Amino acid sequence: MVGGALADRYGGKKVMAGAAALWSLATILTPWAASRSTIMLLAVRALFGLAEGVAFPTMSTFLPKWFPTHERATAVGISMGGFHLGNVISFLATPIIMSHIGLSGTFAFFASLGYLWISVWMMNVESDPLDSHTISKSELQLILAGRAGSKVQGSNKFPSLRELFSRTEFLAVTLANVVNNWGYFVLLSWMPVYFKTVYNVNLKQAAWFSAIPWAVMAMSGYVAGASADFLIKSGFPIGLVRKIMQVKALAEIWLGFALLTCTT
Numbered sequence: 145m146v147g148g149a150l151a152d153r154y155g156g157k158k159v160m161a162g163a164a165a166l167w168s169l170a171t172i173l174t175p176w177a178a179s180r181s182t183i184m185l186l187a188v189r190a191l192f193g194l195a196e197g198v199a200f201p202t203m204s205t206f207l208p209k210w211f212p213t214h215e216r217a218t219a220v221g222i223s224m225g226g227f228h229l230g231n232v233i234s235f236l237a238t239p240i241i242m243s244h245i246g247l248s249g250t251f252a253f254f255a256s257l258g259y260l261w262i263s264v265w266m267m268n269v270e271s272d273p274l275d276s277h278t279i280s281k282s283e284l285q286l287i288l289a290g291r292a293g294s295k296v297q298g299s300n301k302f303p304s305l306r307e308l309f310s311r312t313e314f315l316a317v318t319l320a321n322v323v324n325n326w327g328y329f330v331l332l333s334w335m336p337v338y339f340k341t342v343y344n345v346n347l348k349q350a351a352w353f354s355a356i357p358w359a360v361m362a363m364s365g366y367v368a369g370a371s372a373d374f375l376i377k378s379g380f381p382i383g384l385v386r387k388i389m390q391v392k393a394l395a396e397i398w399l400g401f402a403l404l405t406c407t408t
Contacts, residue, residue: 147197151201158271165262168258209271211290221370225365236351327401335354
């Protein structure tokens with residue numbers, strides 16, 4: 145919530161860069177904190193979570209300003225696909241990197257990538273296309289025309305918590321995110337342990353085993369986004385399309401975990 149409010153006020157460019165700087169710092173400090181104490185490690189991991197939690201709400205503020213309504217779902221799908229692709233690369237590359245530069249070196253390597261990304265981001269990205277010096281006039285007109293009638297401009301007045309929690313739309317989206325993230329982070333943290341303990345899979349030698357779900361998510365995210373935009377262009381109401389995609393996603397999560405119970 146804080147990240148979303150900051151992005152609304154100061155723009156996605158600065159907020160995302162600041163968040164990336166903090167989580168990169170937390171990454172490089174993790175081995176040092178682990179060697180000191182459990183409390184220190186938990187504090188650093190809390191800093192990491194605090195910074196990383198800003199990414200999604202900032203992206204939700206950033207993308208609607210850069211993409212017309214009929215392209216936003218595809219843009220979100222591609223962005224989320226990049227997020228999942230990062231998991232694929234990390235699962236496959238981390239054992240190799242660790243074997244060459246050790247555990248602490250691996251954390252430092254990924255932190256350095258974060259700071260490299262920040263430098264590229266700050267030099268090439270603007271929070272709003274109106275502030276960009278590289279965008280063409282025709283593309284800017286396309287984006288602005290696609291934003292007509294939407295509320296991406298927002299207002300400087302932030303709604304109170306009471307106002308937010310009195311809206312059924314807000315409650316529905318919040319509940320959907322709780323359920324989705326429950327499955328998502330259980331999968332992220334528990335799946336490697338599950339494969340190791342139940343199937344005795346050596347993930348150092350078969351890292352692709354953990355990478356497969358994230359690769360599929362990267363592809364399905366793009367397909368879902370493109371499909372949503374297609375339905376909207378075909379005349380389906382935006383609200384209905386969002387409901388269809390959300391119900392479909394939650395049903396697939398339920399089915400996947402249900403099928404896992406049949407394999408044990």
